[in-house]
Structures are given as structure tokens and as C-alpha cells.
Amino acid sequence: MFDLTDILSFWNEFFYSPTPVHTVAIFRIVLGSLLLCDAVYTLANIKDFLGPQGLLNHERFEKRSAYAFSLFRYLPATMWTAYAVLGLHVFALILMILGLFTTFSIVLVYLTLGSIIHRNPAICNGGDNVSRIMCFYLIFASSGHTYSLDEYFFYSVSNSDKDYLLQAPWAIRLMQIQLSVIYLKTVYWKLRGATYRNGTAMYYVMANHNYRRFSLPAFLLKKPYVQLMSWGALIAESGIALGLWINESRNFMIATGFGLHLGIEYILNVHLFSWYMMAVLMLFIDSNEMMLFINHIIDQF
């Protein structure tokens, strides 16, 4: 049996044992870049998504959104406001990607992202949720300590030992646990459905006109292939959720996760969900391996 000392010791080791920050710094850049793509998408639809007479007009928005933070509640109901909030979001994202005033810029991204999403929750999807939650945790993750202008201007100037590269990883751990929870919850909810249990769910997913991007060959929608895909997705999601925490299977599970999400990206039109999930999977890559990989890329140039 574990005693309390063992549990506390594990807790401290897991959440506070200093860990290199290279992986989370790369995650910051990747997440920021994906959010920048999303901002371009929002710009293309700005009138409908953020405009005062958009899919949710400003009057209705004000009546219904008192529960959530949004800058749009405090600003005039004009298109200029929509452009200003989106412009501020893009500005904060650029700072976040460059790693300049990183914590401040991520807070700003989180606030502007929340403002945009809360402006019309009906258009929010799973990808928006993942990005917002990860942005929230990233505020606490010391992601600006390397691969950033903050390192160049501040950290490396005042500390030649580079001990700022080792930080307590508790925020990263929360992001990693959140990822596992997403997969496990998804499997939990799906197992309540008969189509997942009998292995025909993928047939119905592929027949959905709203979400389908590309069709699969017809033979794949018949037994046993349709069952392999339906059950395979559940097995993969459960395996990833648990296998990411085991050293020996981690890299294989990261690769499986990438395969799963690239498959989803091919089949389903679910905005940036798969890309956000693949970005979060990167958080399980060992920082030393990540550093070697980045150094290798830098050496190529």
C-alpha cells in the first residue's frame, strides 16, 4: 500500500521536478501559428461572426452572454470594434509566437480568443475549446523561456548558467492530463452508443453531409473494414490516453495520435480540431529530443 509520504513525493516529483522548457516553447509557437490561421479564417467571415448584424446580432448577444467574458460587451456595436478586437488578437498572437513579453501576450491572446468565441458560442467547435483551454494553461507554463525574444533580451542576459531553462512543469502536466481526459471522455460517451458498440458508427459518420470532407472507397464502409475503423478509433483513443504516460510506448502513441488525427482531417471537415490535438500531442515529446530535432533543423540552415 502507498502511504501519504509516497503520494506526496510522487505529486511533487510529477508536478514540480524541474524539466526543460524546450517542448512547451515549441508548442507555444505551433499553437500561436494555428490560432493565427484561425484568425485569418475569422477575418474572412468577420461580418457574420463578429459583426453587429452577424449570425448573432449584438442586441441578442448582450442579452444572452452576461455569464461569459467578452470584450464585445464593453465596446460599441460596430464593425470597427470587430476589426479592432481581431486586430488586437493577431497582434497578441504575433508577440506570442515571437515570445516577446510572452506571459502578457498569452494572457492577451486568451482574453481576445475568449472574446471572439463568446461573441457567438453557436459557431464554437471542439477545436475552439481545445485551443482556449490550452491557451489558459499556457499562461502558467514558462513557455517564453526559450526559442523566444524574451530569452534573447532578458533571460540569457541576466543568467549565464541557463538554469531558467529548467522549470516546474505543473502547467504542462495539466495540459497533458487534459489531453488524456479528452480521449477518455470521448471513448466513454461513444461506448454508450449502439453504433460504436456494433462497429457501424463510421458508416454513419461518412454518410453525414455536414461534416464529411472526402469520401472513403465504398468497400471500406462494409464489414469487416467499417468495424475495424469504428472499433479501431476507440482502441486508438483509449491507447493514446494511457500509452502516452508510459515511456516505452510514448513515441508510438504520439505517432498513432498523429495518424488518427490526419485520418480525421481527411474524412471530416471539423475546422482545426485535429491540428490543435496534434499540437497538444507534441507536449509529450521529450524536451531533449525536441532540442536535438530543433538544433538539427537550425544546422540545416
Add this chain to the structure above:
Amino acid sequence: MDTLHLLSKIASNAFIVLMLFWMICWDKEADNPIKKYGAAYLKPLFLWLGLTAEWKMFSPNPPLYNHWPNIKIYLKNGEFMVWEPTRGTSLNFIEKIRFKKHLKVYHEVGQAKTSFHIKRDFIEYLLHKYQLKDRYTKAEVYRVHQNITPYGQEADEQSKIFKQLIFTYNPE
């Protein structure tokens, strides 16, 4: 360990416990006692922060039908206008990306069980877009749906299209 460090450790531990509790206990059945008597008290805070996600896409089953809204706007001159979205199958690759979130709205508007708010919001959007605000008498939202042929069966009358009135909007 100095006082500041101790306080910071206590705060971060409390934060970790709070976030773990929330992420594990929020996305549960509505009548789950932990959610009902525990997580529900934290809901206003997490709603404000925007951290109330649930992970139920295509759960417990993917939709067993395709559906979309059909909106009929009656005008004062006795005529009417009918609006229907361009179906996902008629969009090209770029349009599918560009209008992804619109498709989600159409999906929500065309559901019988979704809140009347979204249907009303969407009608007001159409009234403004087509400049009908001063010219309409009422609007109706129909749910058009087409069952997907059940797995293993040949396509027959299951693929017929059905239409059902789900919401009527009158001027306020």
C-alpha cells in the same frame, strides 16, 4: 523555504487540484452527483473563463440522418421567401473550409431539440441580410431531414425527405 515560496506552492497546488477536479468531473451526465452537487457550484467561474467544454462529438451515436433548416418568411404583400442553405455535398473543397462554421449553425438551426434562441437569432440574421425587417409578417423554421439508409440495408423509402415545422417567429 521562504514564506513567499511556500504561499506560491500552496496556491499552485490548490490550482492543480481545482483544475483536475473540474476537467474530470464536469463532463459527466447531468444527474451525476459529483457534477450536480460539486462541479455545478464552480460552473459560473468556469463559464466566465470559457472552460466548460464537453467532448461528445458524434456521441453516443453519429446522426442517423442528414438534416438542414428550411425557412419560410411571409411578407406583408402576401408573397413569401424560402431560404435553404447550400448543402455540404454541393460545396467545393475551399467552400467547405470557408463555410465550416456556417454549416454548424445551419445544423443547429435545423434541430428540433436546440434552443429557440438560435432559431430566432438566425431568422433575425436573414431578415437583416435580405432587408425584410419592415416587410415580413412571420417566419417559420422547418426541419428537413433525410434518414441515412440503415447499415446493411438497400436504399429505399428511407431516403425520402421529410419536413417538419419546428419554430414560428412573430414580430415582437
